[in-house]
Amino acid sequence: MPTTSVPLSNAKSGTHIRLNRIEVQGVLRRRLLDLGFVPGNVVEVLQKSPLGDPIAFRVNNTTIALRKEESSLIFGDIIGGETS
Amino acid sequence: MAEPLATNASDPLDTLLSKARTLADGETVRDGIVSDIYRTTRDICAESVHYEDKKKLQSTYRLDKIVTSPIWGFPIMLAILGAVFWITIAGANVPSQMIFRFFAIVEGYITAGFQALHAPDWLHGVLVLGFFRGTSWVVSVMLPPMAIFFPVFALLENFGYLPRVAFNMDRLFKKSGGHGKQALTMSMGFGCNAAAILSTRIIESPRERMLAILTNNFVPCNGRWPTLILLSSLFMAAGVASGLQTLATASVVMGMVMIGIVVTLTVSWVLSKTALRGVPTHYTLELPPYRRPQIWKTILLSSKEKSLNVLMRAIIVAAPAGVITWILGNVFVGGDSILNHMAAFFDPFAHAIGLDGFIIMAFILGLPANEVVLPILLMGYMSSGAMVDADGLDNIKEIFLQHGWTWLTALNMMLFSLLHYPCGTTLYNIYKETKSTKWTILSAVIPLGIAIAVTFVTAQLVRAFGWV
Amino acid sequence: MSRYTVALAGNPNTGKSTLFNTLTGLRQHTGNWAGKTVMMAEGEFSYDKTTFRMIDLPGTYSLYSNSTDEEVARDYIIFEKPDVTIVVLDATSLERNLNLALQVLEMTNRAVVCINLIDEAKRLGVRIDLQKIEQRLGVPTVAISARNRIGIDKLLKQVKLVASGQINPHPIHIQYSDEIERKLAELEPSIRENLGSQYPTRWIALRLLDGDESLLSSLKKRMNEVTPDSVREVASYGRTACH
Secondary structure, rough: OOOOEEEEEHHOOOOEEEEEEEOHHHHHHHHHHOOOOOOOEEEEEEEEEOOOOOOOEEEEEEEEEOOHHHOEEEEEHHHOOOOO | OHHHHHHHHHHHHHHHHHHHHHOOOOHHHHHHHHHHHHHHHHHHHHHEEEEEEEHHHHHHHHHHHHOOOOHHHHHHHHHHHHHHHHHHHHHHHHHHHHHHHHHHHHHHHHHHHHHHHOOOHHHHHHHHHHHHHHHHHHHHHHHHHHHHHHHHHHHHHHHHHHHHHHHHHHHHHHHOOOOOOOOHHHHHHHHHHOOOHHHHHHOOHHHHHHHHHHHHHHOOOOOHHHHHHHHHHHOOOOOOHHHHHHHHHHHHHHHHHHHHHHHHHHHHHHHHHHHOOOOOOOOEEOOOOOOOHHHHHHHHHHHHHHHHHHHHHHHHHHHHHHHHHHHHHHOOOEEHHHHHHHHHHHHHEEEEEEOOOOHHHHHHHOOHHHHHHHHHHHHHHHHHHOOOOOOOOHHHHHHHHOOOOOOOHHHHHHHHHOOOOOOOOHHHHHHHHHHOHHHHHHHHHHHHHHHHHHHHHHOOOOOHHHOO | OOOEEEEEOOOOOOOOHHHHHHOOOOOOOEEEOOOOOEEEEEEEEOOOOOEEEEEEEOOOOOOOOOOHHHHHHHHHHHHHHEEEEEEEHHHHHHHHHHHHHHHHHOOOOEEEEEOOHHHHHHHOEEEEEEEEEEEEOOOOOEOOOOOOOOOHHHHHHHHHHHHOOOOOOOOOOOOOOOOHHHHHHHHHHHHHHHHHHHHOHHHHHHHHHHOHHHHHHHHHHHHHHHHHHHHHHHHHHHHHHHE
């Protein structure tokens, strides 16, 4: 089934996303994996900073903020909106 | 000397690594390891952790919706900052006066003792008017605000608010080429720049760390709070109705902090376009759940770790500075004291930037620690003839006015204090951390240049418009 | 009276420092470590007629040398070989926190897992089956609340048991994919041959496969230093004895 993979940076607040691809490389990739940005994991988009960037995400019951430079390289499928 | 040993010992390691390299093929192994560990943790959690209600779990983050909201995020930040200043200023005023008076009484007894023993005047001068007075002024001006500011700030920190500040401000720092964590090292600077220089270690990239180091000075540290607070309450808030004076003082101090932040961002931006060119590195910022801080433990620990340390340092510096100032003010060459000669030397330049020679002298002698700038200035003024017994903070204003101060002098001294070079300890730490004479010198010269430029422009503008 | 060294590892914001403060009170100081630019607090506490020296390692998300903090924490556990490493976990986000625990357990079996903020978790409706976790991890696992001093005694009891060797835990063995396991099996014998058994072989193999250069340079430095250093130390002891 063709999926509509979106970068985390484009998802609206409140959406839940199942990650499928992380195109960040190097040390930051390791850091993201450590934090739970692992393919297969579900991430919730929380809120944007008052100035629009970074965006806070909920992953593994913790809140992690990422700048657009990074969150635009993490992709996943939207699996639900505000409820779930 | 261990050469043969070294090669013998590392050879097998290199062989091992090359063997491992041929086995591994890049990122796939890395990802494999991490995701296998994650699979295991998910397994364990699936069978042993049960969430009754995920919503409840997220309630710890409810505050974030407001604290980082587009509308309320920044106003709340300013309000909290203002509240911290207000609490510090309002709470420190009375104890400061009390300590001040207490030391004045003690000084009276010591002086009586010296007279009873027929001690020579110079000894009394050096020990009592120099050493004792200098030290006791530093203690009475610094101890109360510090005893309030550090614990209040530590409570805020333990509550988990600081990462939110970093989250809110991140974009500004990114735009200016700095690291997001620069907001955190800046907050540390409110306490003590020297300590904040050490805290820049949390920034891994050398370029961004250097930016954080070079600009940390623009956050007023504890040694400069008393100067800012005292001057703004004496000169800026003087015209305001008495009930609102603390509020006015806090607003002026906050205005100074805002100026400091603007300068920080501007300098970061200019540097990252010139000497420290580069793009901001990636970073991740965790927003931990808010937690009720352990109030007493936090207060005790921050008092022990910070307040006491900073105070001790100030006293160690203040004592000799007091002695030197007294000597300079009381050794006469050609009919005038050395201090007056030096002040006269700086006067023309000082006048151009809205200050006077004594203020410049105080900043120079105060290089070891900003805390002593104000006491040195007062001692300088008092040794120069106009003997007013400063037995209260109100009399301090008298001393200033007698030396021709206007609100412009106060404003420019505040600006100069905010912007000028970091204290000796901070410079020493910068040298230790950067291992570079060039950057250490720059970290003093850049702020000094900005301080002179800003005060010069202010002075000329104010005078041109005939406001003073 | 015996004396043991305890290292505190854990993610940032797990209340690691709170536990450190609870245990050591004001008997602590911060210092620089081994030329690294990382500060670690060190303190002391006594329990059951035993003195424990406690080192608060930098809070990290992992020990895979993504940052200086992680290298320092890793080097301490591997090279300084503390008698016990307490891994502090946040009960409200165990998924991520266990990640670090598993990494530590690959490095040492002398560990106690300490699930902190248990009261907070209870309040938020997180139910944790402690026995099951302990059984899976294979090391003593204790639930505590450092700030409210809940479970501290239980924790210290386990710490002492592990430190004194009365308990010799057999931690979980993470099963990697067949491919990785095959490569590990190929590497392990030559590691054992070259390094002996002073370091956890499987873990070293994993790190090498991962291309962890920083660990390698730490290892090299250690191996170069150890011999001349110990010689020098003996010499200076001799001198002192002469006086």
